[in-house]
Amino acid sequence: MAFSKTDIHHLTALACKAADAAAIETLVHFRTRGLVADNKRDQGFDPVTAADRASEAAIRGVVTAARPGDAILGEEEAGRDGTSGVVWVIDPIDGTRGFISGTPTWGTLIAVGDADGPQIGIVDQPYIGERFIGTPQQAYMQRGDMQTPLAVSAVQDLSDAIIFTTFPEVGSTDERTGFEAVAGQCKLVRFGMDCYAHALVAAGHVDLVIEAGLAAYDVQAPIALVRAAGGIATSWSGKDAHNGGQMILAATPELHAAALKILEPYAYD
C-alpha cells in the first residue's frame, strides 16, 4: 500500500519522537567507561550493550503507545505482529563496534513501511546532532534548527566514485572478492562507517555502498533514505533488498549498473 500524505506526515513525526526517546538512552551510555559488550555470537565479536537494549525499548514504547496495531521488527527483542499493515523496522544502535570505540558514526535506524518494504527511513546520529530523514515526499538532514535538503551525487563512472563498505567485517570470502572487484575500479575506498556511510550516499558525498550479510533492520532505513534522496537501493542482482543479505546503494543508475555487472557472479538471489 502507498501511504497517504497525512500518513507520511504522522508516521514521520512519530518516528522522530521515537528517535528522540532512543537518543536519551544512547547518549547516556556513549563514551562512558566500563561499557559492557556482551558477545552474541559464538565466534567473532558482536557487541550488544545495555544502550542497544534501552534504545530499542524506548522506540518500542513510543510506537506502541501511539499505534498499538503496527508490527515491529527490531534487533534486540522478538518481533511483534500487527493488524494495521504498517511495519516498523528498527536497529537501536547500528554500528555498535563504533559505539563502543567512542566514534560518533553509529546511528539509530527507524524505518516505517509495509510488507513490500520501507517508505520512510531515519538515520539518527544524536552525538553529532544529525538526523537524516527520507520519505516519499522529501529527504533532508536536520541539525539543530537547520534543515539541509539531501540529494545523491551525479557520479556515473566507477573511476570517479567514492565507495564505502563494512567489509572486511561482514560477508563471505566470495562476497569479499566481488566487493574488491568493484572497489578496485573506484577512486577511493573507505571502511567501517556502517549506517553513517549510507546516510552520506543520500547526502551526495559517498557515491556507492556495497554490503553483505546484513539483516532487515540494518538496511530498511538506509534503503528508504537513499531512495528518497534520488538514489538506487537493491540487492546484488538488482532485486529488492529490504530483507537484508547483499545490498548495494548507488547514486545513479549508471553507477548501479556498472557495479551490478561486476557483482553478478557473486549474487545469490
Add this chain to the structure above:
Amino acid sequence: MAFSKTDIHHLTALACKAADAAAIETLVHFRTRGLVADNKRDQGFDPVTAADRASEAAIRGVVTAARPGDAILGEEEAGRDGTSGVVWVIDPIDGTRGFISGTPTWGTLIAVGDADGPQIGIVDQPYIGERFIGTPQQAYMQRGDMQTPLAVSAVQDLSDAIIFTTFPEVGSTDERTGFEAVAGQCKLVRFGMDCYAHALVAAGHVDLVIEAGLAAYDVQAPIALVRAAGGIATSWSGKDAHNGGQMILAATPELHAAALKILEPYAYD
C-alpha cells in the same frame, strides 16, 4: 627545553586561536559539492583540497603575527626556520580522504614544541565541535562550554584491547604483516579514522593505535595529546616517533610492551 607554565598557557591559547582560524576555512569547504581533490602522488590517491591550503595559511597567519621568531613545519607549504627555539608542527586537515567523503573524522592538528619533540598537541574536529587539547599540565576535550578531562584506559592485555589503524592505506607489506600480527590478538580492530582515533586513545575509548608511513605533521599533535592523557607514544622500537614513520600509541605500559614485542621484527629504527 621545558616550557614554563606561562609559556604553556600562552602557547596553548595561541594554538586554540589558530585552530579557530583554521576551522573557518575547513568548515566553509566541508560537504560542499565539487570539492576538488588534486593528486599529489604519481600513484594512488592523496587528495589535497583548497581547504587544506586555506586552513594551513590561516594557522600560519595567526602564529606568525604573534610569534614571528618561531619555526613552522606544515604539510602544504615549505617549512620556516625560527630563532626562538619554539617549533609549530601543523597538519591543516589530517584525514583528507574522510574530509572529501563527508565523514567528520578528519581533524586539524597543531603541535607546539622544540627540536626534541612536541609538548602541546591539539586535535580539532570543528564540525562535531570537539577540540582535544593536551599539554604538560592537563588533557581535556572542549565542546561548546563543556570541558571533559581526558585520560587513557587501563587496558593491559591485547585480548581486551580496541585497536585502530590507517592500514591498509599506509605502510609497506612487511609493516602490514606486523600490524596484523598485533591486531589478530586484539578484541576489536577498526580502520581509517586517522587523527580522530588518536584522540580517542587520549579519551580512553581506544586502547591502541599502530601506524606506519606517517610524516612529522601527522604524529606530533597526537603524540603530545596521548602523553598528556597518560598514554605512551613511541616508534615501533620504543624510540621517539615525532619525526614520523612508524608509530604506536598505547594506553598502558603493559599494552605498549606487548605490541612492541610483536612489532620488533618489523621496526626499522
